[in-house]
Amino acid sequence: MNKASRARPSAKPSNSALANRLVEAARYNPDCICQRPQTKVVCSLCNFASYGRVLRSCKAHPNVYFLMDFSNCPKCKQSYRYLKEVPDDDRRLI
Numbered sequence: 001m002n003k004a005s006r007a008r009p010s011a012k013p014s015n016s017a018l019a020n021r022l023v024e025a026a027r028y029n030p031d032c033i034c035q036r037p038q039t040k041v042v043c044s045l046c047n048f049a050s051y052g053r054v055l056r057s058c059k060a061h062p063n064v065y066f067l068m069d070f071s072n073c074p075k076c077k078q079s080y081r082y083l084k085e086v087p088d089d090d091r092r093l094i
């Protein structure tokens, strides 16, 4: 009985490998929003504006969570529900 043989090295996918898998998934799944581009994000409560994405769960990957996405407004701390993604080229809104 060799206990050491049970310890398998856990092959963790690197971030780039995960990204590649998401790109593949997005290509085949129209519901996937994981690879949507960053855009202008505006808070409808305090008019905070930044560049990025609002936290949204992907229908195709409900367990995928992007730390970089805004889960709440950095300024007024309200829920991401009040944040809006607006087209980056529409500067009239700002």
Ligand SMILES: [Zn+2]
Pocket: 025, 031, 032, 033, 034, 035, 058, 059, 060, 061, 064
């Ligand atoms: Zn997805």
Ligand SMILES: [Zn+2]
Pocket: 043, 044, 045, 046, 047, 048, 073, 074, 075, 076, 077, 078
């Ligand atoms: Zn706000």
